[in-house]
Amino acid sequence: MAGLIISLGISGCxxxxxxxxxxxxxxVINALLEGVYDSDVTVEELSRHGxxxxxxxxxxxxxxxxxxxxxxxxxxxxxxxxxxxxxxxPFAVVTFFQGTTVSYPQSSLxxxxxxxxxxxxxxxxxxxxxxxxxxxxxxxxTRSVFKQQKxxxxxxxxxxxxxxxxxxxxRGTLVGFWSPAYVGGVNVPxxxxxxxxxxxxxxxxxxxxQTESVNIRIEGVNEFRMILPRNKSFYGSDLTGEKxxxxxxxxxxxxxxxx
Amino acid sequence: MAGLIISLGISGCxxxxxxxxxxxxxxVINALLEGVYDSDVTVEELSRHGxxxxxxxxxxxxxxxxxxxxxxxxxxxxxxxxxxxxxxxPFAVVTFFQGTTVSYPQSSLxxxxxxxxxxxxxxxxxxxxxxxxxxxxxxxxTRSVFKQQKxxxxxxxxxxxxxxxxxxxxRGTLVGFWSPAYVGGVNVPxxxxxxxxxxxxxxxxxxxxQTESVNIRIEGVNEFRMILPRNKSFYGSDLTGEKxxxxxxxxxxxxxxxx
Numbered sequence: 001m002a003g004l005i006i007s008l009g010i011s012g013c014x015x016x017x018x019x020x021x022x023x024x025x026x027x028v029i030n031a032l033l034e035g036v037y038d039s040d041v042t043v044e045e046l047s048r049h050g051x052x053x054x055x056x057x058x059x060x061x062x063x064x065x066x067x068x069x070x071x072x073x074x075x076x077x078x079x080x081x082x083x084x085x086x087x088x089x090p091f092a093v094v095t096f097f098q099g100t101t102v103s104y105p106q107s108s109l110x111x112x113x114x115x116x117x118x119x120x121x122x123x124x125x126x127x128x129x130x131x132x133x134x135x136x137x138x139x140x141x142t143r144s145v146f147k148q149q150k151x152x153x154x155x156x157x158x159x160x161x162x163x164x165x166x167x168x169x170x171r172g173t174l175v176g177f178w179s180p181a182y183v184g185g186v187n188v189p190x191x192x193x194x195x196x197x198x199x200x201x202x203x204x205x206x207x208x209x210q211t212e213s214v215n216i217r218i219e220g221v222n223e224f225r226m227i228l229p230r231n232k233s234f235y236g237s238d239l240t241g242e243k244x245x246x247x248x249x250x251x252x253x254x255x256x257x258x259x
Numbered sequence: 260m261a262g263l264i265i266s267l268g269i270s271g272c273x274x275x276x277x278x279x280x281x282x283x284x285x286x287v288i289n290a291l292l293e294g295v296y297d298s299d300v301t302v303e304e305l306s307r308h309g310x311x312x313x314x315x316x317x318x319x320x321x322x323x324x325x326x327x328x329x330x331x332x333x334x335x336x337x338x339x340x341x342x343x344x345x346x347x348x349p350f351a352v353v354t355f356f357q358g359t360t361v362s363y364p365q366s367s368l369x370x371x372x373x374x375x376x377x378x379x380x381x382x383x384x385x386x387x388x389x390x391x392x393x394x395x396x397x398x399x400x401t402r403s404v405f406k407q408q409k410x411x412x413x414x415x416x417x418x419x420x421x422x423x424x425x426x427x428x429x430r431g432t433l434v435g436f437w438s439p440a441y442v443g444g445v446n447v448p449x450x451x452x453x454x455x456x457x458x459x460x461x462x463x464x465x466x467x468x469q470t471e472s473v474n475i476r477i478e479g480v481n482e483f484r485m486i487l488p489r490n491k492s493f494y495g496s497d498l499t500g501e502k503x504x505x506x507x508x509x510x511x512x513x514x515x516x517x518x
Contacts, residue, residue: 239384
């Protein structure tokens with residue numbers, strides 16, 4: 001795949017630097033799948049652990065993007081809002097982004113093509129990566145989610161009628177992470193990306209896309225920190241069992257994937 | 260199950276305290292299963308993250324116990340040694356132990372009975388626990404492992420002829436952790452305990468036991484930190500796939516379990 005790679009590490013790949021910010025995570029993905037949407041931590045507390053990341057909000061009230069230190073809440077209508085610092089989150093993954101490898105793909109890529117291209121930038125699939133992609137997209141297909149009411153439904157049910165949006169000829173930023181396969185149960189294995197428009201007005205969890213002209217920044221991260229909730233709904237949930245099939249379902253579109 | 264419980268937390272259970280040391284882990288269990296026995300960190304570096312824990316040594320050279328800040332290496336002959344601070348580890352889990360709940364079981368328990376008893380002390384299976392059990396045992400069955408030569412065999416092969424030992428009427432300490440089910444791939448779900456005699460002369464990974472008179476100390480831990488290796492054998496291994504069956508095998512005795 002043709003592309004220009006400017007590596008700030010060694011050997012043309014995203015080399016993990018010696019000292020950098022860990023991936024910081026609050027709660028685990030299995031808890032979110034079980035409907036644990038109650039939270040103990042505010043976005044203000046989360047911001048002590050990163051200026052870049054993704055997640056959701058108390059009661060599953062939309063998709064979270066943390067970009068350049070600013071939190072955006074993309075509610076069920078697909079619009080992005082800035083909430084107060086006291087807004088809480090039941091699941092989030094953040095880091096202080098550095099972007100040690102920069103690459104400019106020379107051709108238009110669909111979602112699958114983009115992930116394959118990024119596979120070529122990373123030296124190993126056995127550590128974490130933070131990924132930021134800025135530029136112009138022919139289209140980005142996103143989904144968001146409406147705030148849920150108690151008793152909370154499981155995630156697969158809450159997303160059954162997820163609102164989906166297609167943004168055409170749109171400038172914006174993809175924000176997210178690669179997580180290694182062995183953290184299934186804790187986080188989403190593989191790439192997990194959210195999108196926000198350049199004017200920070202809309203976005204969501206990415207279901208499909210076609211790039212026009214983008215630059216990719218990736219950094220490898222060898223340290224992981226996780227804080228587990230201290231509330232009854234987390235403590236009382238059944239977090240055992242293999243949930244990979246459900247996870248695949250909630251990460252995807254209601255319809256066949258749009259590339 | 261009859262027992263005297265002195266809880267230093269609330270409500271008779273091991274309550275996670277507000278501020279305490281995280282569980283700190285180096286590497287992941289899936290890498291150990293794949294034969295990644297090369298290591299970057301010394302026990303001196305590990306000791307910055309805890310005074311209590313378990314693991315193994317460079318080249319799979321025995322079972323590790325970290326107790327009261329002292330590292331013990333239990334080699335293939337079942338004997339415990341103190342190694343130099345420069346000894347390296349490819350996998351270890353440590354914390355600064357506090358022991359917020361103390362309990363004295365009033366009857367003799369086998370391994371399964373002991374784990375069930377501890378289940379009754381923990382308020383949720385969804386966080387981590389550090390466990391220390393001191394006292395007199397009718398017997399403890401342990402295994403250790405001989406140092407491996409390169410090219411390293413996978414763990415299940417390295418342990419195929421594991422040396423096993425039975426220590427009778429023995430005083431000593433069990434050291435280990437409970438890890439929640441969702442960390443499979445990262446750590447060993449459930450209880451994982453190593454043993455060392457009171458005179459610190461022998462021990463190993465615990466396969467079976469019968470208590471005589473012991474006291475149990477448990478503490479819940481809501482924070483987890485993990486550092487991933489920065490070496491070629493870690494980066495180059497296939498850490499995908501479900502390895503739970505293999506993990507069950509390497510955690511157990513060659514013969515049917517002795518309780």
